[in-house]
Amino acid sequence: MSEKGIANKLLLLPSSLVIGAFVIVPCALVLLASLASISDSEGWVFALDLSNFARFFSWFYIERALFSIGLCMMVVVISLLLAYPFAYFLSGFSAKVKNIWLIYILAQLTLSEVLIAFSWQILLSRKSGLSNILVSLGLFDKPFAMTPSATGVLLGLVYLVIPFMILLLYPAFSRMDKSLVEAARTLGASPLRSFFTVVVPTTKSAIISSSVTVFVLTLGAVIVPQVLGAPKHWTLSVLIMDQAVFNSNVPFASALAVVLLLLSGGVIGTIFFLGKGKTA
Amino acid sequence: MTFLRRIYLALFAVYLLGPIFVIAAVSFNAKKFLAFPPRGFSFRWYVEIFAAEEWLTSLTASLTIALSSATLSVVIALPIAYVVWSRNLRYAKALLSLGIAPFILPPVIMALAFLLMFSSIGMYGWAINVVIAHAVFLLALPLVTISLGLESVDKELVEASRTMGATGWTVFKTVIFPIAAPFAFAGFAFCFVISLNEYIIALMTVGFTVETLPIKIFNALRYGYSPVIASIAVMFLVINVIVFSLIAKFSNLPRILGAQE
Structure with missing residues (x-):
């Protein structure tokens, strides 16, 4: 048995080294760097300096953080409303149709954020965009550019996360006991009524966990806000990248990353804590 | 309800596939500038991926x-x-x-x-x-x-x-x-x-x-x-x-x- 124990440890050794060196150490470095001081000669030196966090607590960055949270919450609500019925119908499709849809949704889900941003840039442009359709419907006089704008960012982000929302909700529907809906219908409930009184309540925990996941996912988007929005529409993730790559201010980028980590970790933690408290 | 369901599914499919369809249409454009609906039809932008170093x-x-x-x-x-x-x-x-x-x-x-x-x-x-x-x-x-x-x-x-x-x-x-x-x-x-x-x-x-x-x-x-x-x-x-x-x-x-x- 002890021989087996050693064999197992040997088996896990390479993976442990990789995870130690490339997950734990890098994350620890971010924490350390967030407390570093900026020095003129060496770029930055490790210290116990809270000035990077102090800089975050200025109205400019607080406003950016609040904007990011508000934007992500709107994206979650809209994508949930759009995707929820589809995920429900998807679970009822025949195996073949379902597989085709799943393949397409996965293909769109993994499509680069750069390409999603590009396609919405075209859709929202003056020359060949959606505004031309609005003009031909007689709603506007002449086509107009819809970017950069907060609406543009919102539209791009919702499109980006819709496939995730569908795939996160879908397992709950596939597990749902469909005879419950039939029972409600036999007892005289209308389709809409049975949907809201049977289907929605039984998938409540899936709604919560999918929303949280999509919230964190949206918080991580870096390209859509840059391509479809002006700098005033940038989210925390974009600011982190901007500080690290284009301003070479790694300590401040790290402090912002710690804030983002606490924010996303906090949201995940709170929701799951609340969820657990209710079921217990 | 089946009617509502059909309309919703159709609209949703258009929403998901629409942007992809627009990109696909643009990619077969014969002209260098962005045009939708596309002008002409050509594979030149696909050839370009492999031709341009x-x-x-x-x-x-x-x-x-x-x-x-x-x-x-x-x-x-x-x-x-x-x-x-x-x-x-x-x-x-x-x-x-x-x-x-x-x-x-x-x-x-x-x-x-x-x-x-x-x-x-x-x-x-x-x-x-x-x-x-x-x-x-x-x-x-x-x-x-x-x-x-x-x-x-x-x-x-x-x-x-x-x-x-x-x-x-x-x-x-x-x-x-x-x-x-x-x-x-x-x-x-x-x-x-x-x-x-x-x-x-x-x-x-x-x-x-x-x-x-x-x-x-x-x-x-x-x-x-x-x-x-x-x-x-x-x-x-x-x-x-x-x-x-x-x-x-x-x-x-x-x-x-x-x-x-």
Whole structure:
């Protein structure tokens, strides 16, 4: 048995080294760097300096953080409303149709954020965009550019996360006991009524966990806000990248990353804590 | 209700496919400027991907990175998932959670972490960095799929073959591997596709030395519109569809996605 124990440890050794060196150490470095001081000669030196966090607590960055949270919450609500019925119908499709849809949704889900941003840039442009359709419907006089704008960012982000929302909700529907809906219908409930009184309540925990996941996912988007929005529409993730790559201010980028980590970790933690408290 | 349902499904399909359809239409445009509806029909922007050296270099770099990081990711994940399944060790379970964590966080955090890591050990900008970074960032995918695959191995079958004198390696080769392999392949394929499309981690680990395709596209976007981007988008979507069709063919797609059939 002890021989087996050693064999197992040997088996896990390479993976442990990789995870130690490339997950734990890098994350620890971010924490350390967030407390570093900026020095003129060496770029930055490790210290116990809270000035990077102090800089975050200025109205400019607080406003950016609040904007990011508000934007992500709107994206979650809209994508949930759009995707929820589809995920429900998807679970009822025949195996073949379902597989085709799943393949397409996965293909769109993994499509680069750069390409999603590009396609919405075209859709929202003056020359060949959606505004031309609005003009031909007689709603506007002449086509107009819809970017950069907060609406543009919102539209791009919702499109980006819709496939995730569908795939996160879908397992709950596939597990749902469909005879419950039939029972409600036999007892005289209308389709809409049975949907809201049977289907929605039984998938409540899936709604919560999918929303949280999509919230964190949206918080991580870096390209859509840059391509479809002006700098005033940038989210925390974009600011982190901007500080690290284009301003070479790694300590401040790290402090912002710690804030983002606490924010996303906090949201995940709170929701799951609340969820657990209710079921217990 | 069926009527409402039909309308909703039709509108939803238009919403999902519409933007893709517009890109596809633009990619077959004969003219250099952006035009929708397209003027003329031509494959020249598809030819351009392989004819123009700058695009081909990026494509080759992206494919190499995606293949290597997906392989590395599966190699790291396999022993962890295996030991969790066979021995249920607490240490292995901790490794599993640590391996999944990077994928859940906003990617920019891990991107910054990798940037710091590689620059402090003097490897800043090395091409290998993005392979390691992607393999670690995407570790969650093979970990989850391989664990799912192993769960479907009947432990009594393993016991039976042991009783009949098979060694650990033989059991792995003849019983465990054939059942778990399609799921390991699914993990590999997921990693491959996401690595191919990933931007921020690639940018922050090798952005100034290797131009992967997403980085190249983003840089091109900043300097204005290029129809080649549209043809690349279509090509990427086709690659993604092929990969996921393969997964659907060789293993159980709904099950990998967590559904109960």
